[in-house]
Amino acid sequence: MEKHDPFLRKRFHHYRTLGTAGRSSVAASFSYGEKDYYLGGSPLWQLFRVAYRATKQPLDGAALLAGYCWAAARRMRRPVSLEVMRFHRREQMKKN
Numbered sequence: 001m002e003k004h005d006p007f008l009r010k011r012f013h014h015y016r017t018l019g020t021a022g023r024s025s026v027a028a029s030f031s032y033g034e035k036d037y038y039l040g041g042s043p044l045w046q047l048f049r050v051a052y053r054a055t056k057q058p059l060d061g062a063a064l065l066a067g068y069c070w071a072a073a074r075r076m077r078r079p080v081s082l083e084v085m086r087f088h089r090r091e092q093m094k095k096n
Helices: 025-038 043-056 058-073 082-094
Strands: none
Touching: 025 043, 025 058, 043 058, 043 082
16 A cells, blocks of 8 residues: 655746845845855956846846945955955856
8 A cells, every 4th residue: 555645746836036025126135246256256247147137027137236245345245255256256157
């Protein structure tokens, strides 16, 4: 006899975009742009990411770029070493 599993029939959908708890998708994109900067993301990679995002959601793409530029203009302290930053950027460039 086959065991009955009540969870096999349970399904759910997330209706909220990742990172938008208590804020708009534009605010979340701005925050992701800041994070991309302070985690050492490549500026070239960021431009391509912004261009791709802008084809889907133009305001979110602009906010992503604004967040990255805002963090760069403020010279936000990066909590990662130069070695980790270089590694991260090399990995980003390998993805194309």
